[in-house]
Structures are given as structure tokens and as C-alpha cells.
Amino acid sequence: MSDVTPSPDDEPFILSENLVKIHKVADLEVVALQGLDLRVEKGELMAIVGSSGSGKSTLMNVLGGLDRPSAGKIRVNKRNLLTMTDTELDTYRRTAVGFVWQQGARNLVPYLSAVQNVELPMQLLGFSPRMTKRRALELLDTVHLGHRKDHHMVALSGGEQQRVAIAVALANSPELLLADEPTGELDADTASKIYEAFREINSRLGVTTIIVSHDRDIAKQVRRVIGIQDGKVATETRVETGHASRVMLDSTGRLQINKLLREKYGFSKEASIEETPEGLLIRPSGGN
Numbered sequence: 001m002s003d004v005t006p007s008p009d010d011e012p013f014i015l016s017e018n019l020v021k022i023h024k025v026a027d028l029e030v031v032a033l034q035g036l037d038l039r040v041e042k043g044e045l046m047a048i049v050g051s052s053g054s055g056k057s058t059l060m061n062v063l064g065g066l067d068r069p070s071a072g073k074i075r076v077n078k079r080n081l082l083t084m085t086d087t088e089l090d091t092y093r094r095t096a097v098g099f100v101w102q103q104g105a106r107n108l109v110p111y112l113s114a115v116q117n118v119e120l121p122m123q124l125l126g127f128s129p130r131m132t133k134r135r136a137l138e139l140l141d142t143v144h145l146g147h148r149k150d151h152h153m154v155a156l157s158g159g160e161q162q163r164v165a166i167a168v169a170l171a172n173s174p175e176l177l178l179a180d181e182p183t184g185e186l187d188a189d190t191a192s193k194i195y196e197a198f199r200e201i202n203s204r205l206g207v208t209t210i211i212v213s214h215d216r217d218i219a220k221q222v223r224r225v226i227g228i229q230d231g232k233v234a235t236e237t238r239v240e241t242g243h244a245s246r247v248m249l250d251s252t253g254r255l256q257i258n259k260l261l262r263e264k265y266g267f268s269k270e271a272s273i274e275e276t277p278e279g280l281l282i283r284p285s286g287g288n
């Protein structure tokens with residue numbers, strides 16, 4: 001297949017370098033992604049934040065094969081999304097990617113029941129009826145909606161509809177699950193349960209998951225958060241398990257240490273960084 005080219009074994013699941021996407025509308029050009037670098041490991045669960053218009057949806061659409069990149073490098077599981085033919089891109093989107101949208105309903109047929117909605121994509125992929133039924137019920141159980149399987153969409157709450165939408169997105173056993181502001185229309189409590197569902201699915205099925213979010217406390221939900229600004233990665237936050245501290249690193253390598261920690265450890269103007277066997281040790285330096 002022409003979309004698979006040999007590459008080093010340590011290539012991450014998603015590898016984007018200097019990715020550019022220009023939207024052309026009539027004779028106007030909008031540069032939505034301008035040199036975006038991103039690496040995502042197989043099985044990772046991470047989030048993308050950024051203000052409106054920063055390019056989040058464009059990135060998701062490119063990653064999911066809904067939209068073609070303009071230039072740069074973008075590879076998903078060693079597939080080159082820039083050079084794929086239309087047919088290859090179509091197959092990639094249908095078989096390797098699952099989408100969850102802000103309006104769960106976008107993936108759902110209102111006059112079908114929950115289980116029928118989950119069966120639909122498998123029927124379209126030509127799975128046997130028996131296998132389709134079994135798997136649809138399993139997926140509804142995975143999102144804790146087994147007890148609502150025969151309910152139609154109108155009888156389900158917004159959060160429940162979004163769970164059905166997640167089950168639908170998983171129906172084709174995707175390698176990559178993309179969720180574009182899946183909690184945008186949900187209250188904080190329901191949103192938090194949706195994140196819990198994503199975490200559970202990620203650890204159970206191992207599907208690489210990227211969630212675009214507007215939630216301020218998204219960092220409480222996932223281990224890594226990327227901030228996008230003007231079509232480029234501007235910040236990265238990693239949440240270390242067992243530690244409450246989060247450190248921002250911007251694209252020029254500057255660290256941000258939050259106020260609480262600065263005060264606790266007596267940082268004011270200068271810090272020293274020491275290389276130790278465990279990693280870098282940051283301390284307030286003499287100049288304080």
C-alpha cells in the first residue's frame with residue numbers, strides 16, 4: 001500500500017511536524033494550522049485546549065481524515081495522511097477512526113433505539129447480524145448504558161446521548177478516538193462522568209484518544225494537555241501521578257511554576273537547574 005512507508009520502530013502513533021492547513025474560501029486563504037508539531041504515543045489519552053479559532057477542529061479533522069493537510073508531515077500509525085489517495089483516506093476514516101462531536105446527536109439517528117444506533121455503523125461495514133448485536137450490547141455496557149439499550153434518543157439525557165455517541169464511535173474498533181468538545185453542551189457534573197467514560201475506554205480498549213476541550217479543569221481528567229494558539233502548539237502540561245504540581249513548558253522552552261509552589265519553595269527571581277540521575281532538579285538560586 002502506498003500510504004505505508006518504512007519508518008523507525010520508535011515512531012510515535014501520531015507524528016506531526018510543521019503541519020500546515022490552509023482553508024481556501026473563494027479567493028480568501030485562512031491559515032488554520034501553521035507549523036504544528038505533535039507526537040502522541042499509542043494508547044495515550046490526552047487533551048487539546050485553545051481559544052476559539054485556534055485550529056483545534058481543523059487539527060482533529062486532519063487527524064481523522066475528514067480534511068486534507070496542505071503541507072508538512074502528518075503520520076498516524078505509520079500512514080502518511082498527506083500522500084494517501086482519496087480512497088485510502090476514505091478507508092482510513094471509516095475503519096481506523098472514531099469521532100465524537102459536541103452535539104452527540106450528530107452521530108445519532110433520533111428514531112432508532114440506543115442499541116440500533118450502535119449497530120448501524122457495523123451494519124454499514126458488513127458485520128454479521130449476530131456479531132453486530134453482541135458487540136453493540138457490549139459497547140453500551142462499556143459506557144454504562146446497557147439498561148437504556150431500547151430507549152430512543154429523545155428519552156435519553158444529554159449525557160446519556162453522548163455516551164451512546166461514544167459507543168457509536170467505537171463500533172468500528174477504531175485505533176484513534178477523536179472527540180471535539182464532547183462536553184461543550186453538558187454541565188460540569190455530567191462532563192466529568194463523560195471524561196470518566198473516556199478514561200475507562202482508554203484503559204480497557206487501549207484506543208489512542210484525543211479530546212478537544214473548553215473545560216478549565218481538563219488537566220484533572222487526563223495526563224497531558226496541549227495548548228494550541230494560532231495553529232501551533234504553545235504549551236504542554238503533564239500531570240504527574242502522585243504529585244499535585246503541574247509545570248507548563250512553552251514552545252521556547254520556558255517553564256511555568258505555579259504561585260503556590262514558588263512560595264512554598266521560596267522562589268522569587270532566579271532558579272538553578274541541576275542534572276541529577278532522577279532528572280532535572282529545580283531550586284531557588286542564590287540570587288533570590
Ligand SMILES: Nc1ncnc2c1ncn2[C@@H]1O[C@H](COP(=O)(O)OP(=O)(O)O)[C@@H](O)[C@H]1O
Pocket residue numbers: 023024025030031032050051052053054055056057058059
Ligand atoms: N472549512 C473552513 N473554511 C474556511 N475557514 C475555516 C474552515 N474551518 C475552519 N476555518 C478557519 O480556520 C481557523 C481555525 O478554525 P477551527 O479549526 O475551527 O478552530 P477551533 O476549533 O479551535 O475553534 C479559523 O480562523 C476558522 O475560521
Ligand SMILES: [Mg+2]
Pocket residue numbers: 056057058180
Ligand atoms: Mg472547534
